[in-house]
Amino acid sequence: MTGRRIVSISLPRLAIESWQSRATRRGDAWPEDIPLALAAPGPHGPVIHAANRAAERAGARIGTRAVDSRAICPALHIEPAEPERDAARLARLAFWARRWGPYSTPDGDDGIILDTTGAAHLFGGEAAMLAEIQAGFARAGLTARLALAPTRGAAWALARFGPERAICTDPLPALAPLPVAGLRLSGETLLLLRRLGLKTIGDLAAIPRLSLMRRFARAEPQDNPLVRLDQALGRAAEPLDAPEPAPEFAAEARLAEPVMDPSDWLPGLLADLCAQMAAADRGCRRLCLSVFRVDGERRDIRVAMAAPTRDPGHLLRLFDGRLERLDPGYGFDLIRLAAEAVEPLAQAQPGLDGAAPTGLALARLVDRLAARFGAQTISRPLPRESHVPERAEAPGPPLAATPAPPARPDRPIRLLNPPEEIRVLYAIPEGPPAQFVWRRQTLRVARHAGPERIAPEWWHDRPGTRLRDYFRIEDDSGLRLWIYREGLVHDGRGGAPRWFLHGIFA
Known part of the structure; x- marks a missing residue:
């Protein structure tokens, strides 16, 4: 058993609560005592995708046809579901949850997996951390069930079928009384297990593996009860794929034919990217130019700025002499430019003569020197409290936020x-x-x-x-x-x- 600690966050009412939140922002809040359901397209007409508590009490069930639910409850109000908007919000929530751990990712349509290994002590322990996470989602208007376990599978099962805010150290005793649905299996496989008399995870773990291996030999790994059981108990690895958030501002060029040099497309990409940032009053502190080769390889070039900027001419100069280092292979067919570090940047007031403000001249000089010679080879003096001249300054990084000390006319440079x-x-x-x-x-x-x-x-x-x-x-x-x-x-x-x-x- 490893020392990993995985938190599974179940959001069983994400769709309906997100719809109600959007309605409230539009000024059309829906009362909780009036039945409301969201419908999604189904093979035989619209089916219930989500429902509020009043609709559930009236007999609406997820997965049933909308016409059948309305026959049971004539007062049921049905609105179209918005799964794409719900998925986008779930992705944002997954990145928002990284305040409690460094790695997180959406888990299905209504859950989040969060790796909190080594982070619980920052929040007063595991129990206090789970309570804080649940309170954070409650402030966002979402109902959340949580569990913490050494494996992703065990945390998923406990969050949906275990006690409230369950904390598990040994998966097998904690999972034994839970239904086999806690192993993330398909409906057909669950039906087969119930016909075999295997209702709980403990029942499945007690059966000799050889007989089950013969029966599920052709099953996909994600729908094999033995594979899912081994993952939940920590006997088989289940890596956590935690993608990085998509850049807020990006521009790309898809090429019909591979090219060997991206220089001709870079000015247009920079103009497009800077126009996006100007529309949002933002500036970037770091740019990443990515070129995708036809053989599947990717090459990145990053440049950093001392101050936020969206001047395409200045940014273009930072790539001087660096594009030649790219290995084109058989050519590039996709060029992408993304702003990785973005900060607020208001519009600058030009001078009376129409000239651009000159306050950023030093920062732009530092940018060009760092791009040409490398940030580690350039330093700037930082003031220190000392009367002795050789101790009054210390070398600092070129991109430091601390301004350089003003020159004294009675002291040599x-x-x-x-x-x-x-x-x-x-x-x-x-x-x-x-x-x-x-x-x-x-x-x-x-x-x-x-x-x-x-x-x-x-x-x-x-x-x-x-x-x-x-x-x-x-x-x-x-x-x-x-x-x-x-x-x-x-x-x-x-x-x-x-x-x-x-x-x-x-």
């Missing part, structure tokens, strides 16, 4: 790491050196400003660290440098002061 020691030939008392040697060049100071004193940080520096006096100097050629004197004469922390060149002004 380029710092030498580590600072380079200079040999002083003549120094002015309490001032900068009048002449010094740096990299075998003798420089004479023409102008200077300072000093700016920076004391050691006792919480970082070791005892005996000397203070610094910084000077901004300019030589005869106009070269502007940032130098400092480390220590003072007779400061008791070493010998004579030393001089270093720390930065170069632009």
Whole structure:
């Protein structure tokens, strides 16, 4: 037995409750005490697809013909069912339920399977988690029955035929008293099992397998009682296929003939995608270009943006030099462009001269550099709380939300790491050196400003660290440098002061 924990969510009244919810939003709420049924096409006329409680009390049964139900209950009101809208809502609910677990998928027409392995402690335990899930669906106007078990089959059976909010650790004792309908079998197979006298799952488990294997040898795996029993008891694997949600905005081109290069179709796809996002006042932070080869292979190229955008020209530039890396094989016959990360983005106000706003210039520059060289090879400075220049900034990711620190006019943009020691030939008392040697060049100071004193940080520096006096100097050629004197004469922390060149002004 594995350590998996699977939650099965049964929504037995999804169709009728969804119809009533849509009617309420239209301002046409249906009273609960008036019989209402939804009808779907059947082989011999419309059949009852769903019914409210008043209709059920009046004799309407799911699967019976609508005319027969109306004969039993003349006051029964019948509306057409909307299975496609119900299926779409069930898919949305399945993704919504991922707040309680990382993997979920619709289960049939009226259920959801949710993998909560290792997540129950985040909600106060398994019992508290089931209660919270049921309360969440109740707030959405849906009746839900839940169960938790180590296998998908056991959770499904307990959610529909077991006690309320059942929690199972050992499937066989929990499933034994339940009817064989809990094994997700077809009506014909259930009828055959009842004729054999096998009414419960415990009865089926007690029968020798050899005789049942002969009888169900030609049955499909999904309708074989032994296969379903093994899946429910954890003896056979039953993987959970949890698809990712479909992108909110996407554009695709289906090609009549395979092509080797998708470049010609990319501008049109970007224009279509950006028009969709503009209509919804949205912008994207990540794009995925997918090309489908004729041999069944798929290739993806993703680009990320520092700020949400829907400018097709800017997005097109991010793919420069990257399409050549695609292996076309025998060609592509389908090209799809999807926005994977979407955020609100209102319309921007252009300037009085008609020019586009320039506030995103830095973000777009970062986008192009990251697309060309890779996001991991580019960094931007982030401010840190320190007076020591080499500690005042730290490298950060290019797409960080934290803005870069503003440049100080009295500090150089380029710092030498580590600072380079200079040999002083003549120094002015309490001032900068009048002449010094740096990299075998003798420089004479023409102008200077300072000093700016920076004391050691006792919480970082070791005892005996000397203070610094910084000077901004300019030589005869106009070269502007940032130098400092480390220590003072007779400061008791070493010998004579030393001089270093720390930065170069632009």
